[in-house]
Amino acid sequence: MIEQLTLWGALLVYVAAGVVAIIGAVFQQDRARWILPLLLLGLTLHAMTIGLRWGRLGHGPFVTMFEILSSNLWSLMTAFVIAYWRIPSIRPIAAVVMPLLFILMGWLILSHPGESPLPATFRTIWLYIHVGLGKVFLGATLVAVGVSGVILLRRWQWTGRLFRDLPDDRRLDALALRLMALGLVFDSLMLITGAIWAQDAWGRYWAWDPLETWAFLTWLLVALALHLRLAIRVSPRGFAWMVMVVFVVAFLTFFGVPFVSQTPHQGVV
Protein backbone atom coordinates (compact mmCIF):
# COMPACT_ATOMS: atom_id res chain seq x y z
CA MET A 1 0.00 0.00 0.00
CA ILE A 2 2.78 2.44 0.93
CA GLU A 3 4.52 1.49 -2.30
CA GLN A 4 1.46 2.45 -4.30
CA LEU A 5 1.14 5.75 -2.44
CA THR A 6 4.77 6.70 -2.97
CA LEU A 7 4.62 5.71 -6.62
CA TRP A 8 1.47 7.71 -7.29
CA GLY A 9 2.92 10.57 -5.31
CA ALA A 10 6.05 10.50 -7.43
CA LEU A 11 4.12 10.37 -10.69
CA LEU A 12 1.85 13.24 -9.68
CA VAL A 13 4.83 15.33 -8.67
CA TYR A 14 6.59 14.55 -11.95
CA VAL A 15 3.48 15.55 -13.87
CA ALA A 16 3.22 18.77 -11.86
CA ALA A 17 6.84 19.56 -12.68
CA GLY A 18 6.24 18.82 -16.34
CA VAL A 19 3.12 20.98 -16.50
CA VAL A 20 4.93 23.86 -14.81
CA ALA A 21 7.79 23.46 -17.31
CA ILE A 22 5.43 23.56 -20.29
CA ILE A 23 3.55 26.56 -18.90
CA GLY A 24 6.86 28.25 -18.22
CA ALA A 25 7.93 27.68 -21.83
CA VAL A 26 4.61 28.92 -23.22
CA PHE A 27 4.62 32.06 -21.14
CA GLN A 28 8.39 32.52 -21.33
CA GLN A 29 8.79 32.43 -17.57
CA ASP A 30 11.60 30.91 -15.60
CA ARG A 31 9.99 28.39 -13.28
CA ALA A 32 13.17 26.61 -12.24
CA ARG A 33 12.63 27.42 -8.59
CA TRP A 34 9.50 25.26 -8.73
CA ILE A 35 10.56 22.63 -11.22
CA LEU A 36 13.82 21.49 -9.66
CA PRO A 37 12.43 20.96 -6.15
CA LEU A 38 9.41 19.16 -7.60
CA LEU A 39 11.62 16.85 -9.62
CA LEU A 40 13.80 16.13 -6.60
CA LEU A 41 10.73 15.38 -4.53
CA GLY A 42 9.44 13.09 -7.24
CA LEU A 43 12.77 11.30 -7.45
CA THR A 44 12.82 10.79 -3.69
CA LEU A 45 9.30 9.35 -3.61
CA HIS A 46 10.10 7.19 -6.61
CA ALA A 47 13.32 5.92 -5.04
CA MET A 48 11.33 4.99 -1.95
CA THR A 49 8.90 3.03 -4.14
CA ILE A 50 11.68 1.13 -5.83
CA GLY A 51 13.42 0.53 -2.51
CA LEU A 52 10.29 -0.75 -0.82
CA ARG A 53 9.58 -3.17 -3.65
CA TRP A 54 13.22 -4.27 -3.65
CA GLY A 55 13.09 -5.01 0.04
CA ARG A 56 9.79 -6.84 -0.28
CA LEU A 57 10.77 -9.03 -3.23
CA GLY A 58 14.41 -9.50 -2.34
CA HIS A 59 15.58 -8.42 -5.74
CA GLY A 60 15.89 -5.23 -7.75
CA PRO A 61 13.74 -3.89 -10.61
CA PHE A 62 15.15 -6.05 -13.36
CA VAL A 63 12.56 -8.58 -14.43
CA THR A 64 9.03 -7.47 -15.23
CA MET A 65 7.94 -4.69 -17.60
CA PHE A 66 6.62 -2.74 -14.61
CA GLU A 67 9.96 -2.90 -12.81
CA ILE A 68 12.00 -2.00 -15.86
CA LEU A 69 9.75 0.93 -16.73
CA SER A 70 9.84 2.19 -13.17
CA SER A 71 13.60 1.94 -12.77
CA ASN A 72 14.29 3.47 -16.17
CA LEU A 73 11.86 6.29 -15.51
CA TRP A 74 13.77 7.00 -12.31
CA SER A 75 17.19 6.87 -13.98
CA LEU A 76 16.08 8.95 -16.97
CA MET A 77 14.59 11.53 -14.63
CA THR A 78 17.81 11.52 -12.62
CA ALA A 79 19.88 12.12 -15.75
CA PHE A 80 17.62 14.95 -16.77
CA VAL A 81 17.65 16.51 -13.30
CA ILE A 82 21.45 16.50 -13.34
CA ALA A 83 21.45 18.27 -16.71
CA TYR A 84 18.74 20.65 -15.53
CA TRP A 85 20.73 21.51 -12.44
CA ARG A 86 24.17 21.80 -14.05
CA ILE A 87 23.32 23.50 -17.33
CA PRO A 88 20.87 26.29 -16.44
CA SER A 89 20.77 27.75 -19.95
CA ILE A 90 19.02 24.66 -21.34
CA ARG A 91 16.37 24.29 -18.65
CA PRO A 92 13.50 25.11 -20.99
CA ILE A 93 14.13 21.75 -22.72
CA ALA A 94 12.06 20.34 -19.88
CA ALA A 95 9.07 21.23 -22.05
CA VAL A 96 10.37 18.66 -24.57
CA VAL A 97 11.75 16.03 -22.20
CA MET A 98 8.92 15.82 -19.70
CA PRO A 99 6.23 14.92 -22.28
CA LEU A 100 8.47 12.03 -23.39
CA LEU A 101 8.67 10.88 -19.80
CA PHE A 102 4.89 11.27 -19.50
CA ILE A 103 4.64 8.52 -22.11
CA LEU A 104 6.76 6.25 -19.92
CA MET A 105 4.66 7.13 -16.91
CA GLY A 106 1.44 6.31 -18.72
CA TRP A 107 2.88 2.99 -19.82
CA LEU A 108 4.01 2.30 -16.26
CA ILE A 109 0.53 2.93 -14.89
CA LEU A 110 -0.94 0.52 -17.43
CA SER A 111 1.63 -2.21 -16.66
CA HIS A 112 0.80 -5.03 -14.35
CA PRO A 113 2.73 -4.63 -11.09
CA GLY A 114 2.87 -8.38 -10.62
CA GLU A 115 5.97 -10.05 -9.31
CA SER A 116 8.39 -12.50 -10.76
CA PRO A 117 11.34 -14.21 -9.14
CA LEU A 118 14.81 -13.20 -10.18
CA PRO A 119 16.13 -15.70 -12.74
CA ALA A 120 19.22 -17.59 -11.67
CA THR A 121 21.27 -16.07 -14.48
CA PHE A 122 20.53 -12.59 -13.07
CA ARG A 123 22.33 -13.33 -9.82
CA THR A 124 25.60 -11.72 -10.74
CA ILE A 125 27.37 -8.42 -10.24
CA TRP A 126 27.36 -7.98 -14.01
CA LEU A 127 23.61 -7.39 -13.91
CA TYR A 128 24.09 -4.21 -11.93
CA ILE A 129 27.07 -3.04 -13.94
CA HIS A 130 25.49 -3.76 -17.34
CA VAL A 131 22.14 -2.21 -16.44
CA GLY A 132 23.75 0.80 -14.75
CA LEU A 133 25.88 1.57 -17.79
CA GLY A 134 22.84 1.24 -20.03
CA LYS A 135 20.96 3.73 -17.89
CA VAL A 136 23.74 6.29 -18.21
CA PHE A 137 23.72 5.82 -21.99
CA LEU A 138 19.96 6.23 -22.22
CA GLY A 139 20.04 9.22 -19.87
CA ALA A 140 22.66 11.01 -21.95
CA THR A 141 20.63 10.25 -25.06
CA LEU A 142 17.45 11.60 -23.46
CA VAL A 143 19.10 14.94 -22.69
CA ALA A 144 20.46 15.00 -26.26
CA VAL A 145 16.91 14.38 -27.46
CA GLY A 146 15.67 17.32 -25.42
CA VAL A 147 18.30 19.56 -26.93
CA SER A 148 17.71 18.19 -30.44
CA GLY A 149 13.96 18.56 -30.00
CA VAL A 150 14.42 22.26 -29.44
CA ILE A 151 16.51 22.56 -32.62
CA LEU A 152 13.79 20.83 -34.60
CA LEU A 153 10.90 22.71 -33.02
CA ARG A 154 12.55 26.01 -33.85
CA ARG A 155 11.72 25.31 -37.45
CA TRP A 156 8.18 26.53 -36.84
CA GLN A 157 7.51 29.95 -35.54
CA TRP A 158 4.78 29.03 -33.10
CA THR A 159 6.99 26.42 -31.38
CA GLY A 160 10.26 28.18 -32.02
CA ARG A 161 9.23 31.15 -29.91
CA LEU A 162 8.93 28.84 -26.91
CA PHE A 163 12.67 28.36 -26.93
CA ARG A 164 14.02 31.65 -28.18
CA ASP A 165 15.86 32.29 -24.94
CA LEU A 166 17.85 29.11 -25.30
CA PRO A 167 21.35 29.14 -26.83
CA ASP A 168 21.51 29.16 -30.62
CA ASP A 169 21.35 25.99 -32.69
CA ARG A 170 25.13 25.82 -33.14
CA ARG A 171 25.75 25.67 -29.41
CA LEU A 172 22.87 23.29 -28.79
CA ASP A 173 24.22 21.08 -31.55
CA ALA A 174 27.66 21.08 -29.91
CA LEU A 175 26.05 20.01 -26.64
CA ALA A 176 24.08 17.25 -28.37
CA LEU A 177 27.31 16.01 -29.96
CA ARG A 178 29.03 15.94 -26.61
CA LEU A 179 26.13 14.05 -25.02
CA MET A 180 26.06 11.49 -27.82
CA ALA A 181 29.82 11.00 -27.55
CA LEU A 182 29.36 10.37 -23.84
CA GLY A 183 26.53 8.04 -24.73
CA LEU A 184 28.78 6.11 -27.11
CA VAL A 185 31.31 5.44 -24.34
CA PHE A 186 28.65 4.13 -21.97
CA ASP A 187 26.83 2.22 -24.69
CA SER A 188 30.11 0.52 -25.59
CA LEU A 189 30.73 -0.39 -21.96
CA MET A 190 27.18 -1.69 -21.68
CA LEU A 191 27.73 -3.98 -24.68
CA ILE A 192 31.05 -5.21 -23.29
CA THR A 193 29.67 -5.97 -19.84
CA GLY A 194 26.65 -7.60 -21.44
CA ALA A 195 29.02 -9.84 -23.39
CA ILE A 196 30.93 -10.72 -20.21
CA TRP A 197 27.65 -11.62 -18.53
CA ALA A 198 26.52 -13.69 -21.52
CA GLN A 199 29.82 -15.59 -21.59
CA ASP A 200 29.43 -16.26 -17.88
CA ALA A 201 25.81 -17.35 -18.04
CA TRP A 202 25.51 -19.01 -21.43
CA GLY A 203 29.04 -19.87 -22.51
CA ARG A 204 29.20 -17.46 -25.44
CA TYR A 205 29.83 -13.72 -25.51
CA TRP A 206 27.73 -13.03 -28.59
CA ALA A 207 25.01 -15.04 -30.33
CA TRP A 208 22.95 -12.52 -32.27
CA ASP A 209 19.90 -12.99 -30.10
CA PRO A 210 17.32 -10.26 -30.81
CA LEU A 211 18.25 -8.09 -27.83
CA GLU A 212 21.96 -8.31 -28.62
CA THR A 213 21.28 -7.51 -32.25
CA TRP A 214 19.11 -4.51 -31.45
CA ALA A 215 21.65 -3.26 -28.92
CA PHE A 216 24.38 -3.60 -31.53
CA LEU A 217 22.29 -1.71 -34.09
CA THR A 218 21.74 1.05 -31.55
CA TRP A 219 25.48 1.27 -30.98
CA LEU A 220 26.11 1.33 -34.73
CA LEU A 221 23.62 4.14 -35.16
CA VAL A 222 25.35 6.20 -32.47
CA ALA A 223 28.73 5.56 -34.11
CA LEU A 224 27.30 6.33 -37.55
CA ALA A 225 25.66 9.55 -36.35
CA LEU A 226 28.92 10.75 -34.81
CA HIS A 227 30.92 9.84 -37.89
CA LEU A 228 28.49 11.54 -40.23
CA ARG A 229 28.55 14.61 -38.02
CA LEU A 230 32.34 14.70 -38.36
CA ALA A 231 32.60 13.55 -41.95
CA ILE A 232 30.05 15.54 -43.86
CA ARG A 233 29.40 18.31 -41.36
CA VAL A 234 25.66 17.81 -41.17
CA SER A 235 23.59 20.74 -40.10
CA PRO A 236 22.37 21.03 -36.50
CA ARG A 237 18.94 20.03 -37.74
CA GLY A 238 20.34 17.00 -39.57
CA PHE A 239 22.21 15.83 -36.49
CA ALA A 240 19.11 16.47 -34.38
CA TRP A 241 17.16 14.05 -36.57
CA MET A 242 19.91 11.47 -36.17
CA VAL A 243 19.70 11.81 -32.39
CA MET A 244 15.96 11.23 -32.61
CA VAL A 245 16.45 8.05 -34.64
CA VAL A 246 19.02 6.78 -32.15
CA PHE A 247 16.60 7.40 -29.28
CA VAL A 248 13.73 5.61 -31.00
CA VAL A 249 15.87 2.55 -31.73
CA ALA A 250 17.35 2.61 -28.21
CA PHE A 251 13.85 2.91 -26.75
CA LEU A 252 12.67 -0.10 -28.73
CA THR A 253 15.77 -2.01 -27.64
CA PHE A 254 15.32 -1.27 -23.95
CA PHE A 255 11.54 -1.48 -23.68
CA GLY A 256 10.33 -3.54 -26.59
CA VAL A 257 12.64 -6.36 -27.54
CA PRO A 258 13.13 -7.96 -24.08
CA PHE A 259 9.39 -8.51 -23.81
CA VAL A 260 8.73 -9.62 -27.35
CA SER A 261 11.68 -11.96 -27.68
CA GLN A 262 11.55 -15.46 -26.18
CA THR A 263 15.30 -15.92 -26.13
CA PRO A 264 17.60 -16.28 -23.11
CA HIS A 265 17.53 -12.57 -22.26
CA GLN A 266 14.11 -13.28 -20.79
CA GLY A 267 16.00 -15.30 -18.24
CA VAL A 268 13.28 -17.34 -16.67
CA VAL A 269 13.21 -20.39 -18.96
Add this chain to the structure above:
Amino acid sequence: MIDWLAPLASLRLTAVALALLGLAAVPAIVRGQADPLHLAIALGLLELNLLAAIITNKSFRRQSALLAFHLALAVLVALVAIGRLTFLTGYTEIVEGASYEKLLEVRAGPLQTGRAEGLRFASERVRITYHPGPVRDATRVIVRYWGADGRPVDEEIGDHHPLVLDGFRIYATFNKGFSPILSWWPDNGGKPIRGSVNLPRYPGEQDAQWREWVIPGAGISVFTGLRIEGEVLDPQRRSLLRPPEQSRLVVRHGDSRHELRRGEHLQLPGGVLVFDDLRMWMGFQITNDWTTPWVLAAALAAVASLALHLWARYAHSPWMD
Protein backbone atom coordinates in the same frame (compact mmCIF):
# COMPACT_ATOMS: atom_id res chain seq x y z
CA MET B 1 51.68 4.90 -51.00
CA ILE B 2 49.76 7.30 -48.82
CA ASP B 3 48.06 8.95 -51.85
CA TRP B 4 46.24 5.85 -52.98
CA LEU B 5 45.35 4.94 -49.42
CA ALA B 6 43.69 8.30 -48.78
CA PRO B 7 40.31 7.40 -50.37
CA LEU B 8 40.25 4.20 -48.31
CA ALA B 9 40.71 6.31 -45.19
CA SER B 10 37.71 8.49 -45.92
CA LEU B 11 35.20 9.14 -43.13
CA ARG B 12 32.47 8.78 -45.72
CA LEU B 13 33.69 5.25 -46.34
CA THR B 14 33.52 4.66 -42.58
CA ALA B 15 29.88 5.70 -42.65
CA VAL B 16 29.23 3.34 -45.58
CA ALA B 17 31.00 0.45 -43.81
CA LEU B 18 29.07 1.06 -40.60
CA ALA B 19 25.82 1.15 -42.54
CA LEU B 20 26.74 -2.11 -44.31
CA LEU B 21 27.55 -3.68 -40.95
CA GLY B 22 24.15 -2.64 -39.69
CA LEU B 23 22.46 -4.10 -42.76
CA ALA B 24 24.40 -7.33 -42.27
CA ALA B 25 23.19 -7.52 -38.68
CA VAL B 26 19.50 -6.82 -39.39
CA PRO B 27 18.62 -10.36 -40.62
CA ALA B 28 19.73 -11.67 -37.22
CA ILE B 29 16.63 -10.05 -35.71
CA VAL B 30 14.45 -12.53 -37.57
CA ARG B 31 16.77 -15.47 -38.23
CA GLY B 32 18.82 -15.36 -35.02
CA GLN B 33 22.01 -15.44 -37.04
CA ALA B 34 23.76 -12.89 -39.21
CA ASP B 35 25.08 -14.05 -42.57
CA PRO B 36 28.83 -14.66 -42.08
CA LEU B 37 29.64 -13.55 -45.66
CA HIS B 38 27.83 -10.22 -45.30
CA LEU B 39 29.46 -9.65 -41.93
CA ALA B 40 32.85 -10.50 -43.37
CA ILE B 41 32.41 -8.01 -46.22
CA ALA B 42 31.29 -5.21 -43.91
CA LEU B 43 33.94 -5.90 -41.30
CA GLY B 44 36.59 -6.31 -43.96
CA LEU B 45 35.74 -2.92 -45.42
CA LEU B 46 35.73 -1.40 -41.96
CA GLU B 47 39.11 -2.94 -41.20
CA LEU B 48 40.61 -1.61 -44.45
CA ASN B 49 39.15 1.79 -43.72
CA LEU B 50 40.50 1.73 -40.17
CA LEU B 51 44.00 0.70 -41.20
CA ALA B 52 44.08 3.24 -44.01
CA ALA B 53 42.95 5.95 -41.62
CA ILE B 54 45.58 4.97 -39.07
CA ILE B 55 48.30 5.17 -41.73
CA THR B 56 47.22 8.33 -43.53
CA ASN B 57 45.35 10.51 -41.07
CA LYS B 58 47.76 13.10 -39.71
CA SER B 59 45.40 14.13 -36.93
CA PHE B 60 46.00 10.76 -35.27
CA ARG B 61 49.61 11.72 -34.72
CA ARG B 62 48.48 14.73 -32.72
CA GLN B 63 45.80 12.82 -30.83
CA SER B 64 47.35 9.66 -29.49
CA ALA B 65 44.25 8.56 -27.58
CA LEU B 66 42.20 8.73 -30.77
CA LEU B 67 44.90 6.73 -32.55
CA ALA B 68 44.89 4.16 -29.76
CA PHE B 69 41.10 3.88 -30.06
CA HIS B 70 41.28 3.16 -33.75
CA LEU B 71 44.17 0.73 -33.34
CA ALA B 72 42.26 -1.13 -30.65
CA LEU B 73 39.21 -1.28 -32.93
CA ALA B 74 41.34 -2.69 -35.75
CA VAL B 75 42.79 -5.32 -33.41
CA LEU B 76 39.29 -6.11 -32.12
CA VAL B 77 37.91 -6.70 -35.62
CA ALA B 78 40.89 -8.89 -36.50
CA LEU B 79 40.50 -10.93 -33.32
CA VAL B 80 36.78 -11.43 -33.87
CA ALA B 81 37.55 -12.68 -37.38
CA ILE B 82 40.25 -15.05 -36.09
CA GLY B 83 37.88 -16.22 -33.40
CA ARG B 84 35.32 -17.17 -36.02
CA LEU B 85 37.96 -19.28 -37.75
CA THR B 86 39.10 -21.14 -34.65
CA PHE B 87 36.08 -21.37 -32.35
CA LEU B 88 34.24 -24.47 -31.27
CA THR B 89 30.80 -24.67 -29.70
CA GLY B 90 29.41 -28.10 -29.04
CA TYR B 91 26.50 -29.67 -27.22
CA THR B 92 26.16 -32.98 -25.50
CA GLU B 93 23.83 -34.71 -23.05
CA ILE B 94 25.08 -36.83 -20.18
CA VAL B 95 23.06 -38.97 -17.80
CA GLU B 96 23.86 -38.86 -14.10
CA GLY B 97 26.57 -41.35 -13.36
CA ALA B 98 27.77 -41.51 -16.96
CA SER B 99 30.79 -40.03 -18.67
CA TYR B 100 31.08 -37.71 -21.62
CA GLU B 101 31.38 -39.64 -24.87
CA LYS B 102 31.03 -37.27 -27.79
CA LEU B 103 29.45 -34.06 -28.97
CA LEU B 104 25.93 -34.40 -30.36
CA GLU B 105 26.04 -31.04 -32.14
CA VAL B 106 29.10 -29.10 -33.19
CA ARG B 107 29.74 -25.73 -34.74
CA ALA B 108 33.37 -24.95 -35.37
CA GLY B 109 35.53 -22.65 -37.41
CA PRO B 110 37.55 -24.18 -40.24
CA LEU B 111 40.81 -23.83 -38.33
CA GLN B 112 39.59 -25.28 -35.02
CA THR B 113 42.16 -27.73 -33.72
CA GLY B 114 40.81 -28.47 -30.25
CA ARG B 115 40.11 -32.10 -29.44
CA ALA B 116 36.84 -32.09 -27.58
CA GLU B 117 36.68 -35.88 -28.00
CA GLY B 118 39.61 -36.19 -25.62
CA LEU B 119 37.80 -34.58 -22.70
CA ARG B 120 37.30 -36.77 -19.66
CA PHE B 121 34.53 -35.77 -17.35
CA ALA B 122 31.32 -37.24 -15.98
CA SER B 123 28.02 -35.96 -14.69
CA GLU B 124 27.53 -37.14 -11.14
CA ARG B 125 24.44 -35.39 -9.88
CA VAL B 126 21.95 -32.82 -11.13
CA ARG B 127 20.01 -30.58 -8.77
CA ILE B 128 17.74 -27.86 -10.09
CA THR B 129 15.46 -25.87 -7.85
CA TYR B 130 12.27 -24.19 -8.98
CA HIS B 131 10.29 -21.28 -7.63
CA PRO B 132 6.49 -21.62 -7.50
CA GLY B 133 5.13 -21.34 -11.03
CA PRO B 134 7.21 -23.27 -11.78
CA VAL B 135 10.03 -20.88 -12.58
CA ARG B 136 13.58 -22.19 -12.73
CA ASP B 137 15.90 -21.17 -9.94
CA ALA B 138 19.45 -22.36 -9.39
CA THR B 139 21.10 -25.11 -11.41
CA ARG B 140 23.76 -27.17 -9.66
CA VAL B 141 25.54 -30.03 -11.31
CA ILE B 142 28.31 -32.07 -9.74
CA VAL B 143 30.76 -33.04 -12.44
CA ARG B 144 33.78 -35.25 -12.02
CA TYR B 145 37.04 -34.91 -13.89
CA TRP B 146 40.47 -36.38 -13.46
CA GLY B 147 43.40 -34.25 -12.43
CA ALA B 148 46.95 -34.44 -13.74
CA ASP B 149 47.72 -37.03 -11.08
CA GLY B 150 44.81 -39.19 -12.22
CA ARG B 151 42.75 -38.56 -9.10
CA PRO B 152 39.09 -37.81 -9.50
CA VAL B 153 37.98 -34.29 -8.65
CA ASP B 154 34.36 -33.35 -8.08
CA GLU B 155 33.31 -29.81 -8.87
CA GLU B 156 29.95 -28.10 -8.73
CA ILE B 157 29.08 -26.15 -11.85
CA GLY B 158 25.91 -24.27 -12.73
CA ASP B 159 24.74 -20.74 -13.37
CA HIS B 160 27.76 -18.52 -14.06
CA HIS B 161 30.13 -21.27 -13.16
CA PRO B 162 31.50 -23.52 -15.89
CA LEU B 163 34.07 -26.27 -15.64
CA VAL B 164 37.31 -25.24 -17.30
CA LEU B 165 39.11 -28.32 -18.56
CA ASP B 166 42.02 -28.56 -20.99
CA GLY B 167 41.21 -25.16 -22.48
CA PHE B 168 37.54 -26.00 -22.92
CA ARG B 169 34.73 -24.42 -20.97
CA ILE B 170 31.88 -26.73 -20.03
CA TYR B 171 28.56 -25.13 -19.11
CA ALA B 172 25.38 -26.65 -17.75
CA THR B 173 22.54 -25.59 -20.04
CA PHE B 174 18.81 -25.08 -19.59
CA ASN B 175 18.23 -28.49 -21.17
CA LYS B 176 17.65 -31.33 -18.76
CA GLY B 177 15.22 -34.16 -18.38
CA PHE B 178 14.65 -37.71 -17.29
CA SER B 179 16.45 -40.73 -18.55
CA PRO B 180 15.19 -44.28 -17.99
CA ILE B 181 18.14 -46.64 -17.50
CA LEU B 182 17.41 -49.91 -19.24
CA SER B 183 19.23 -53.17 -19.69
CA TRP B 184 18.74 -55.79 -22.34
CA TRP B 185 19.35 -59.46 -21.52
CA PRO B 186 19.52 -61.49 -24.74
CA ASP B 187 17.79 -64.86 -24.72
CA ASN B 188 20.88 -66.45 -26.25
CA GLY B 189 22.82 -65.84 -23.02
CA GLY B 190 24.93 -63.09 -24.53
CA LYS B 191 26.31 -60.20 -22.50
CA PRO B 192 23.65 -57.82 -21.15
CA ILE B 193 23.59 -54.39 -22.73
CA ARG B 194 22.93 -51.29 -20.65
CA GLY B 195 21.58 -48.11 -22.13
CA SER B 196 19.63 -44.96 -21.38
CA VAL B 197 16.96 -43.04 -23.22
CA ASN B 198 17.10 -39.27 -22.85
CA LEU B 199 13.46 -38.30 -22.90
CA PRO B 200 12.51 -34.82 -24.15
CA ARG B 201 13.48 -31.97 -21.83
CA TYR B 202 11.50 -31.42 -18.67
CA PRO B 203 9.46 -29.38 -17.81
CA GLY B 204 9.71 -27.67 -21.21
CA GLU B 205 8.21 -30.68 -23.01
CA GLN B 206 6.53 -32.34 -20.08
CA ASP B 207 3.57 -33.49 -22.15
CA ALA B 208 5.75 -35.26 -24.69
CA GLN B 209 7.83 -37.62 -22.58
CA TRP B 210 8.24 -40.25 -25.32
CA ARG B 211 11.17 -41.41 -27.35
CA GLU B 212 11.92 -44.30 -29.66
CA TRP B 213 14.83 -46.48 -28.58
CA VAL B 214 16.63 -48.96 -30.77
CA ILE B 215 18.06 -51.58 -28.42
CA PRO B 216 21.81 -51.69 -29.17
CA GLY B 217 22.88 -54.97 -30.71
CA ALA B 218 19.35 -56.37 -30.85
CA GLY B 219 17.95 -54.33 -33.68
CA ILE B 220 14.64 -54.05 -31.85
CA SER B 221 12.92 -50.70 -31.74
CA VAL B 222 10.65 -49.79 -28.84
CA PHE B 223 8.83 -46.62 -27.91
CA THR B 224 9.55 -45.68 -24.33
CA GLY B 225 7.64 -43.08 -22.39
CA LEU B 226 7.27 -41.94 -18.85
CA ARG B 227 3.92 -41.94 -17.12
CA ILE B 228 4.36 -39.69 -14.13
CA GLU B 229 1.99 -40.14 -11.22
CA GLY B 230 1.55 -37.01 -9.18
CA GLU B 231 3.46 -33.77 -9.49
CA VAL B 232 7.13 -33.39 -10.17
CA LEU B 233 7.18 -29.65 -9.53
CA ASP B 234 4.71 -28.13 -7.09
CA PRO B 235 3.30 -24.96 -8.70
CA GLN B 236 2.60 -23.48 -5.25
CA ARG B 237 5.92 -24.12 -3.53
CA ARG B 238 9.64 -24.25 -4.16
CA SER B 239 10.58 -27.63 -5.60
CA LEU B 240 13.61 -29.65 -6.45
CA LEU B 241 13.60 -31.24 -9.89
CA ARG B 242 14.43 -34.88 -9.41
CA PRO B 243 13.25 -38.06 -11.12
CA PRO B 244 9.73 -38.77 -9.84
CA GLU B 245 9.50 -41.68 -7.43
CA GLN B 246 6.00 -42.54 -8.59
CA SER B 247 6.35 -43.17 -12.28
CA ARG B 248 5.99 -45.99 -14.73
CA LEU B 249 7.92 -46.66 -17.86
CA VAL B 250 5.56 -47.25 -20.75
CA VAL B 251 6.99 -49.54 -23.39
CA ARG B 252 5.37 -50.03 -26.77
CA HIS B 253 6.54 -52.71 -29.10
CA GLY B 254 4.44 -53.42 -32.15
CA ASP B 255 0.84 -53.58 -30.98
CA SER B 256 1.71 -54.35 -27.37
CA ARG B 257 1.87 -51.84 -24.57
CA HIS B 258 3.32 -52.45 -21.14
CA GLU B 259 3.97 -50.41 -18.01
CA LEU B 260 6.95 -51.14 -15.81
CA ARG B 261 7.95 -49.88 -12.41
CA ARG B 262 11.61 -49.68 -11.46
CA GLY B 263 13.15 -53.12 -11.28
CA GLU B 264 10.43 -54.78 -13.39
CA HIS B 265 11.13 -56.48 -16.67
CA LEU B 266 9.44 -57.26 -19.96
CA GLN B 267 9.92 -60.22 -22.26
CA LEU B 268 10.39 -59.16 -25.85
CA PRO B 269 11.34 -61.17 -28.92
CA GLY B 270 15.01 -62.01 -28.46
CA GLY B 271 15.46 -61.00 -24.85
CA VAL B 272 14.33 -59.36 -21.66
CA LEU B 273 14.14 -55.62 -21.17
CA VAL B 274 14.67 -54.47 -17.58
CA PHE B 275 13.77 -51.01 -16.29
CA ASP B 276 16.69 -50.49 -13.91
CA ASP B 277 16.44 -46.90 -12.83
CA LEU B 278 15.29 -43.38 -13.64
CA ARG B 279 17.87 -40.61 -13.58
CA MET B 280 18.37 -37.09 -14.83
CA TRP B 281 20.19 -36.17 -17.99
CA MET B 282 21.83 -32.78 -18.36
CA GLY B 283 22.71 -30.84 -21.49
CA PHE B 284 26.20 -29.38 -21.54
CA GLN B 285 27.64 -26.75 -23.81
CA ILE B 286 31.33 -27.12 -24.53
CA THR B 287 33.17 -24.16 -25.95
CA ASN B 288 36.67 -23.32 -26.99
CA ASP B 289 37.70 -19.87 -28.23
CA TRP B 290 41.18 -18.72 -27.30
CA THR B 291 40.50 -15.22 -28.63
CA THR B 292 37.84 -14.41 -26.00
CA PRO B 293 40.06 -12.76 -23.37
CA TRP B 294 41.95 -10.88 -26.09
CA VAL B 295 38.71 -9.62 -27.62
CA LEU B 296 37.72 -8.35 -24.18
CA ALA B 297 41.10 -6.68 -23.71
CA ALA B 298 40.89 -4.99 -27.12
CA ALA B 299 37.33 -3.82 -26.50
CA LEU B 300 38.25 -2.35 -23.12
CA ALA B 301 41.33 -0.71 -24.58
CA ALA B 302 39.18 0.84 -27.32
CA VAL B 303 36.68 2.26 -24.88
CA ALA B 304 39.36 3.48 -22.48
CA SER B 305 41.19 5.32 -25.23
CA LEU B 306 37.96 6.78 -26.61
CA ALA B 307 37.06 7.99 -23.12
CA LEU B 308 40.53 9.47 -22.71
CA HIS B 309 40.28 11.26 -26.05
CA LEU B 310 36.87 12.72 -25.20
CA TRP B 311 38.10 13.72 -21.77
CA ALA B 312 41.04 15.56 -23.26
CA ARG B 313 38.77 17.24 -25.76
CA TYR B 314 35.95 18.30 -23.47
CA ALA B 315 37.07 18.25 -19.84
CA HIS B 316 38.38 21.81 -19.81
CA SER B 317 35.43 23.45 -21.51
CA PRO B 318 32.02 24.06 -19.99
CA TRP B 319 29.07 21.97 -21.15
CA MET B 320 27.46 25.14 -22.43
CA ASP B 321 29.37 28.37 -22.95
